[in-house]
Amino acid sequence: MSAATETASHHQPLPDRSPPVTEVGLIGWLRKNLFSSISNTILTVLGIYLIWLVVPPILDWVIFDANFVGDSRDACTGSGACWVFIKVRISQFMYGFYPADERWRINLAGIIAVICIAWLVIERLPYKRYVGFFALVPFPILCYFLFRGGLGLADVETAKWGGLFLTLVISSVGIVASLPIGILLALGRRSELPVIRLLCTGFIEMIRGVPLITLLFMASVMLPLFLPEGVTFNKLARALVIVALFASAYIAEVVRGGLQAIPKGQYEAASAMGLTYWKSMLLIILPQALKLVIPGLVNTLIGLFKDTTLVLIIGLFDLLNIAQTAVTSTAWLGLANEGYFFVGLIFWIFCFGMSRYSIYLEDKLDTGHRKR
Amino acid sequence: MAVAEHRATGSSGPSFLTDERTRAIVFQVVTAVLVAAFLIFIVYNTSVNLEKRGIASGFGFLTEPAGFDVAFAYFLDFSATSSYGMAFFVGLVNTLVISAIGIVLATILGFAMGVARLSPNWLIAKIATVYIELVRNLPLLLQILFWYFGVLAALPKIRQSLPLIGGAELNNRGLYLPQPIYESGFWVVPVLFVISIVVTVVVARWANRRQMRTGQRFPVLWTGLGLIVGLPVVAFLVTGMPLSFTYPVLKGFNMQGGMVIRPEFMALLFALVFYTGAFIAEIVRSGILAVSHGQTEAANALGLRRGPTLRLIIIPQALRVIVPPLTSEFLNLTKNSSLAVAIGYPDLVGIFAGTVLNQTGQAVEVIFITMMTYLAISLLISLYMNWYNKRIALVER
Numbered sequence: 001m002s003a004a005t006e007t008a009s010h011h012q013p014l015p016d017r018s019p020p021v022t023e024v025g026l027i028g029w030l031r032k033n034l035f036s037s038i039s040n041t042i043l044t045v046l047g048i049y050l051i052w053l054v055v056p057p058i059l060d061w062v063i064f065d066a067n068f069v070g071d072s073r074d075a076c077t078g079s080g081a082c083w084v085f086i087k088v089r090i091s092q093f094m095y096g097f098y099p100a101d102e103r104w105r106i107n108l109a110g111i112i113a114v115i116c117i118a119w120l121v122i123e124r125l126p127y128k129r130y131v132g133f134f135a136l137v138p139f140p141i142l143c144y145f146l147f148r149g150g151l152g153l154a155d156v157e158t159a160k161w162g163g164l165f166l167t168l169v170i171s172s173v174g175i176v177a178s179l180p181i182g183i184l185l186a187l188g189r190r191s192e193l194p195v196i197r198l199l200c201t202g203f204i205e206m207i208r209g210v211p212l213i214t215l216l217f218m219a220s221v222m223l224p225l226f227l228p229e230g231v232t233f234n235k236l237a238r239a240l241v242i243v244a245l246f247a248s249a250y251i252a253e254v255v256r257g258g259l260q261a262i263p264k265g266q267y268e269a270a271s272a273m274g275l276t277y278w279k280s281m282l283l284i285i286l287p288q289a290l291k292l293v294i295p296g297l298v299n300t301l302i303g304l305f306k307d308t309t310l311v312l313i314i315g316l317f318d319l320l321n322i323a324q325t326a327v328t329s330t331a332w333l334g335l336a337n338e339g340y341f342f343v344g345l346i347f348w349i350f351c352f353g354m355s356r357y358s359i360y361l362e363d364k365l366d367t368g369h370r371k372r
Numbered sequence: 373m374a375v376a377e378h379r380a381t382g383s384s385g386p387s388f389l390t391d392e393r394t395r396a397i398v399f400q401v402v403t404a405v406l407v408a409a410f411l412i413f414i415v416y417n418t419s420v421n422l423e424k425r426g427i428a429s430g431f432g433f434l435t436e437p438a439g440f441d442v443a444f445a446y447f448l449d450f451s452a453t454s455s456y457g458m459a460f461f462v463g464l465v466n467t468l469v470i471s472a473i474g475i476v477l478a479t480i481l482g483f484a485m486g487v488a489r490l491s492p493n494w495l496i497a498k499i500a501t502v503y504i505e506l507v508r509n510l511p512l513l514l515q516i517l518f519w520y521f522g523v524l525a526a527l528p529k530i531r532q533s534l535p536l537i538g539g540a541e542l543n544n545r546g547l548y549l550p551q552p553i554y555e556s557g558f559w560v561v562p563v564l565f566v567i568s569i570v571v572t573v574v575v576a577r578w579a580n581r582r583q584m585r586t587g588q589r590f591p592v593l594w595t596g597l598g599l600i601v602g603l604p605v606v607a608f609l610v611t612g613m614p615l616s617f618t619y620p621v622l623k624g625f626n627m628q629g630g631m632v633i634r635p636e637f638m639a640l641l642f643a644l645v646f647y648t649g650a651f652i653a654e655i656v657r658s659g660i661l662a663v664s665h666g667q668t669e670a671a672n673a674l675g676l677r678r679g680p681t682l683r684l685i686i687i688p689q690a691l692r693v694i695v696p697p698l699t700s701e702f703l704n705l706t707k708n709s710s711l712a713v714a715i716g717y718p719d720l721v722g723i724f725a726g727t728v729l730n731q732t733g734q735a736v737e738v739i740f741i742t743m744m745t746y747l748a749i750s751l752l753i754s755l756y757m758n759w760y761n762k763r764i765a766l767v768e769r
Contacts, residue, residue: 033494040493047495195400199407209747211707214739217725221735225421226414306511313714320514327521336521344510344518351509 062341073331085335086342089326093342096162096317102154105146106165112139113172121357136176158236162317164346170236170243170308170318175301177244182251183290187281189252190259200252207249212310215242220314239311247304254296258289291365298358302351309347319343418736425733433732434460440727442718456728463723464745470637470719471706471749474644478705479698481645482652487682489657500653507650513711515647520639520715527635530627539619541627547638548620551631555614561604568599575599636717640709648705652698659694660686691764699757703750710746720745 021027034044065080068087076082086093095103116135119125147169149155161169188200207215219238227233233241262285270280290297312321323339326332422429434457442450442462450462488500507515525544528534533543541548572595579590608615620630663686671681710721718727720742729738 033492036492043491043493043496047493047499050499193396193400195404199403206743206747209750210743211710211721211746213710213713213721214725214742214746217721217729218739218743221729222418222739225418225735228417229421229424302509306509309511309513310711312513313711320511320517324517336525337518340514340518340522344514347511347514348506348509352505355509 061337081338081341082335083338085326085332085338089332092163092326093319093322094163095165096322097160098156098162098165099154099160102156105153109143109146112142140173140176158234161236163322164319166236166317167305167308167319170240170311170316171305173240174243174247174304174308177240178247178251178304179297181244181248183255183286185248185252186255186259189256204249204252207246208253212242212246212307213313215246216310216314218242235314235316239314239316243304243308243311246307247300250300250303251297254293254300255289257296258291258293259285261292262289294358294362294365298354298361302354305350305354306347319346422736427733427735429734429737431737433734433737436732438728439731442723456732459728460720460724460741463718463720466712466718466723467706467709467720468749470640470644470709470712470717474641474648474705474709475702477641477645478648478652478701481649482701483656485649485653486656486660489653490660504650504653507646508654512643512647512708513714516639516643516711516715519642520635524635524639530622533622533627539617539630541620541630544635545627545632546635547633548627548630549633550617550619553616553618555616557611558614560607560611564607565600565604568603572596572599634717636712636715639715640712640717644705644708647708648701651701651704655694655697655701656690659690659692662693663689688764692761695757695761695764699754699761702753702757706749706753707746 019028022031035041061080063080065078066083067076067078067080068083069075070084071088072084073082075084091100091103095106098106113135116131116139119131120128120135125131145151145153147156147161148158185200185204188196189204191197191200216239219242220235223233223238266284266288267280270284273280275283308318309320311318312324315321317325320343323343327334327336327339435455437453438456438459439453440459442459450458485500485503488496489504491497491500527542527544530543530545533541533548536542539550572592575590575595576592579592583589618630620627620632622628667685667689668681671685676685709719712719713722713726716722725738725742729735732738
């Protein structure tokens with residue numbers, strides 16, 4: 001072995017010739033990715049034309065020709081967007097009609113929520129279990145009193161809630177409530193008890209078969225009929241219940257997919273260990289099943305977040321409805337696109353952030369059972 | 373667990389209370405009774421409330437005259453004297469029309485964008501990615517409002533309407549198109565069109581069988597195109613072009629002649645197609661990625677180019693992964709078309725659960741009919757797609 005290597009090492013190979021300039025570097029990249037064939041070149045040219053057609057006007061509108069200074073409609077003289085409108089209305093976009101003196105309550109809850117979420121997301125921080133418990137049980141109760149009033153705070157009726165604040169309230173209540181309900185429904189649909197299975201299947205398919213709007217309509221016109229005389233729910237509570245139930249039916253189907261993907265051996269092993277139904281589900285099946293369906297769950301939650309805009313139709317002033325009302329008010333007529341752009345930006349940041357986090361979570365929790 | 377403990381301590385089997393089967397029955401009976409009690413509670417309250425408010429019940433209102441008019445009524449004659457039942461059908465047809473057109477266009481857009489996102493062309497792939505990530509993460513209702521109030525309302529007024537090719541006019545009241553007028557003898561053209569489609573299908577089947585048997589190919593595409601396009605065109609020319617158009621012309625405060633596609637319809641259609649198209653693109657992309665790369669390499673080794681590789685090797689296999697989630701996107705589009713109510717396109721929810729409900733006050737019946745209709749549509753679409761899915765599913769030998 002060593003002799004052979006030695007003789008071979010006498011022949012010094014010539015140094016590698018450098019690759020042709022057309023194959024490496026910028027030119028190589030361009031040739032490979034943009035101009036590899038005639039049809040590809042045509043596509044590239046079309047693409048560049050499309051970008052040239054779309055991007056410069058949008059940039060002009062958003063930045064270069066836009067108006068940033070001033071405090072009324074008259075300040076907007078340029079041909080671009082009138083961001084003055086957003087600047088003047090920003091507090092309404094954020095808080096709706098919440099009384100200005102009481103807005104510190106929303107800010108306080110918002111700061112606590114951000115700290116909790118950051119704590120749960122950043123991996124190195126300890127005591128995750130306690131923070132999670134605080135975020136799920138005491139914190140919502142605290143929020144209720146902070147937002148609604150009581151305990152010495154002034155009352156703020158829910159009709160005054162609005163803007164991004166209301167959107168976040170509806171979506172977080174929806175997310176927190178729909179996850180456990182959805183998991184229970186999924187377990188019920190796979191239960192061995194026929195009555196439970198039938199009820200859960202019927203409920204899930206019923207909800208999934210109809211648009212959210214009809215359910216919201218049902219809540220606003222039929223719920224008063226369903227309840228005994230004198231018992232009323234306010235509009236917001238109805239919307240909350242409907243949004244949570246609607247999302248839970250979709251979550252149930254996602255979770256069912258995960259439950260079905262768990263090999264039968266896991267169920268059998270759990271019962272062989274003498275675990276009861278609930279223990280085997282909580283300790284063996286659900287941790288594996290939920291991990292499998294993270295992408296589906298997050299997609300459903302993003303869907304829920306976007307669907308909260310539908311409360312506009314039953315007259316709640318969520319972020320979109322605030323924008324819609326603002327752009328139809330006489331002082332700011334014709335500024336629809338500014339309002340939609342701003343609202344869209346907020347929604348996009350939230351949804352895109354959630355989807356990125358789910359990809360990260362999927363990679364982190366991946367225990368290598370998936371095929372690569 | 374209780375059962376296991378009993379066995380372990382050697383007692384003689386489970387007692388009545390801890391027996392699993394007894395418990396299961398008791399648990400189910402209790403649930404059933406609770407649900408039944410809840411339903412009875414609701415029904416009782418509803419009947420009391422209805423009586424107290426003096427709201428009629430039953431489905432008799434469906435035959436009463438509606439007394440309102442609808443701007444969009446395809447295929448159906450609807451006027452103020454038509455019944456509420458007729459209003460239901462107008463809404464249903466409007467929902468079905470926009471869903472059907474939306475499904476076709478969204479599928480085309482979605483497939484194109486899904487393939488584009490995987491394109492070897494960096495620029496095209498990036499454009500598709502930006503489109504998908506932008507549109508998917510914005511609420512549909514926002515997009516509908518944007519198209520309606522942001523884009524279409526900003527179009528020029530009717531007096532300055534934009535002339536388009538072929539005599540069409542675009543302004544903020546809609547897209548005005550020339551309306552075809554069929555003269556006698558025109559019926560030959562559509563009849564021949566249908567006949568040539570049928571013939572093409574038959575020829576395609578025959579060509580497929582022959583290729584299976586002998587390996588010889590038959591130019592089905594060109595034959596089909598020749599038949600489907602050529603035959604009606606020849607017939608059209610031979611019968612002396614029995615077709616003319618009325619063009620939209622501005623008269624007074626409105627356009628006369630031609631036909632119009634209303635901005636409500638366009639805004640809803642654009643929003644639904646772009647939104648659902650982005651989701652379909654992602655489904656298509658994941659379906660294509662699910663096909664093993666070895667298949668592409670094998671196709672390359674056989675000398676197939678990119679087009680035939682996609683069409684003959686990748687897409688048929690990817691379809692098996694794509695079809696189930698595609699079905700739920702179609703269902704979503706149909707259900708999402710109910711957002712029409714926000715911009716005043718009179719779909720099922722807008723007309724029936726909106727106007728009719730407000731006029732009659734019969735919330736229970738109206739909402740019940742609306743929900744049942746949507747359930748039925750959902751069921752029909754999923755039945756059809758299940759049948760299709762079964763047809764393309766992998767036949768294991």
